[in-house]
Amino acid sequence: MSVPRDSRNPVGAAPILIPMEDARMIRSAPSSPHPTPTPDNPARRRLLGGSILGLASLALACSRSGPAAGQAMATAARPAKAPVKVTVVEFRNDATRVGALQVPKVVHSDAEWQRLLTPRSYQVTRREGTESPFSGEYNGLHDVRGVFRCICCGTALFDARTKFDSGTGWPSFWQPIAAENIQAVDDHMFGMLRTETRCKRCDAHLGHVFDDGPKPTGLRYCMNSVALKYFPA
Numbered sequence: 001m002s003v004p005r006d007s008r009n010p011v012g013a014a015p016i017l018i019p020m021e022d023a024r025m026i027r028s029a030p031s032s033p034h035p036t037p038t039p040d041n042p043a044r045r046r047l048l049g050g051s052i053l054g055l056a057s058l059a060l061a062c063s064r065s066g067p068a069a070g071q072a073m074a075t076a077a078r079p080a081k082a083p084v085k086v087t088v089v090e091f092r093n094d095a096t097r098v099g100a101l102q103v104p105k106v107v108h109s110d111a112e113w114q115r116l117l118t119p120r121s122y123q124v125t126r127r128e129g130t131e132s133p134f135s136g137e138y139n140g141l142h143d144v145r146g147v148f149r150c151i152c153c154g155t156a157l158f159d160a161r162t163k164f165d166s167g168t169g170w171p172s173f174w175q176p177i178a179a180e181n182i183q184a185v186d187d188h189m190f191g192m193l194r195t196e197t198r199c200k201r202c203d204a205h206l207g208h209v210f211d212d213g214p215k216p217t218g219l220r221y222c223m224n225s226v227a228l229k230y231f232p233a
């Protein structure tokens with residue numbers, strides 16, 4: 001059975017960075033019955049708040065369609081780049097489908113991602129790393145309701161009802177919550193062809209998908225806990 005490569009990175013809690021619309025949705029959701037096991041929740045909340053504000057500012061900056069008129073005339077050689085937009089499907093934390101939305105891609109420099117993410121989440125999502133098996137906080141989390149979102153941008157990725165115990169040591173799902181929210185990329189690393197999965201909105205590396213999963217799809221989305229954030233229904 002094929003399983004993702006090992007990693008030197010143990011798993012740990014990580015901040016979640018939520019874009020504005022997701023932040024509104026999440027704030028209106030009930031509080032989590034699964035408190036983060038780290039002792040620094042106040043700091044995490046401060047970081048979360050800061051991240052939301054930071055992303056909100058960046059989102060506003062990205063949504064400007066072009067430079068001011070005067071500036072446009074003066075700098076015709078440097079036309080403003082329109083933000084790349086993608087279509088993703090939004091979901092509430094009870095996995096209710098809100099609808100498809102066209103949204104700007106979440107883009108940061110490497111230095112910004114390092115500042116916004118924990119080292120473990122950065123290594124996995126932005127450097128295509130893999131957490132150690134049986135180390136992730138979500139590996140053993142089963143029989144729950146809710147949604148697993150991208151740790152980097154808050155996009156809904158998996159309905160908790162599709163999670164199953166694969167025995168591999170990584171959180172596993174038999175289908176994404178919406179095909180539109182995940183992209184599949186050929187991965188030729190280590191001389192074998194695997195299918196990497198990334199977040200559609202921010203290109204975060206999430207894990208790989210294999211064809212040895214359970215019914216009804218026969219697929220196994222083998223994910224990294226540090227690439228995800230669980231929101232209970």
Ligand SMILES: [Zn+2]
Pocket residue numbers: 150151152153154155199200201202203204
């Ligand atoms: Zn993302």
